[in-house]
Amino acid sequence: MQQTKGLALEVRLSAYIDGELGEAERSELDALLARDDDARTLLEKLKAGSAFGNRAFEDFLHDPVPLALVRQIKQGGGISPKLERVTTSNHPKRSVRVLPRLVAASVGLLLTGGVAGFILGSMANFVDPAAETVASPWIDEIADYHRIYSRQKAHLVEVPASQASHIETWLTSSVGVPFKIPDLTRKGLAFEGARLLVANGKPVAQLVYRDREGEIFAICFLRGGNGTQGNEFSETIRGDLGFVSWQKEGSSFVVVGPSSAAGLQDLAHTVAAVI
Structure with a gap:
């Protein structure tokens, strides 16, 4: 089980959503959520962001792969050093998992505005213009x-x-x-x-x-x-x-x-x- 005491509330609630907290810490957050409207709002945003992120990632997996990338892999180009440095980062595992969720939550909130439609439309059709x-x-x-x-x-x-x-x-x-x-x-x-x-x-x-x-x-x-x-x-x-x-x-x-x-x-x- 995760130990998140002392970390930002976003990190703790992310672990709470994933069911990775011990009984004592989960009870503590339950009590906080029962009395704190801001904490409950943040929890709902994180849940919405997680669902949105999962759908966006699933759509991305089904998008066509650009020819240039396919050919680079075919010819043995492999993954760029920059990407390898990111994926082998020494950041704490929980922070790495929370960041995409927070980003997804933010984008999810933009769905109520007119800007998000353009952003999502561009991402969902990731092909060579x-x-x-x-x-x-x-x-x-x-x-x-x-x-x-x-x-x-x-x-x-x-x-x-x-x-x-x-x-x-x-x-x-x-x-x-x-x-x-x-x-x-x-x-x-x-x-x-x-x-x-x-x-x-x-x-x-x-x-x-x-x-x-x-x-x-x-x-x-x-x-x-x-x-x-x-x-x-x-x-x-x-x-x-x-x-x-x-x-x-x-x-x-x-x-x-x-x-x-x-x-x-x-x-x-x-x-x-x-x-």
Whole structure:
């Protein structure tokens, strides 16, 4: 059991909420709460802050991980020294636990004002701002398609790689985008075949590749774009998938792969140069 006598009331009440006090100290705080309105108000604020903090942390755990962080971990960047110093601090354990609760309680109180909505809205959507603006709805649909088809074994593609010439003719006429199937063997990717998809009510070509670990990558494109130049590549992430998109000659292209793939940007540049 914790011994909090002599510490700030916030610390003592935090231990009280967590049920970490001995019987004598808990009885002492019960008596204080029975006679002191300010103490009761502080207790309620801490309880509200704890509940709010738990919900916010749960939401944070489900937020998309930024591509830069995923790649740093993939490449062995690890945790920054500054973060390690914070997490291995020699502060008392109770103080470390109380601080987030007090902060959460303060933020929880702001919910009664107009400022909190903006703060929480910004935190709940923790994604790269640039990626959010460039990601068009068709990429969201491609993400749904990719998650479904990439799990297929016998029916990964609609037309197999052995019919490459037919794929080029078929998809060029269907989508309206002339192209050549990129040879990505030097990138460790084997061409598996192709599919015809639909996004934003338009036909979309999907060229499917597999790497040495069995991960599925795809090149998707459709007619139409926003007029940006072909050398402007935009990255975004949708859960476990990473995307690099660009525009070229009136068409939109995107390379799709696991969000942990470190070479996705380089792969997109290669594809753009040869497709």
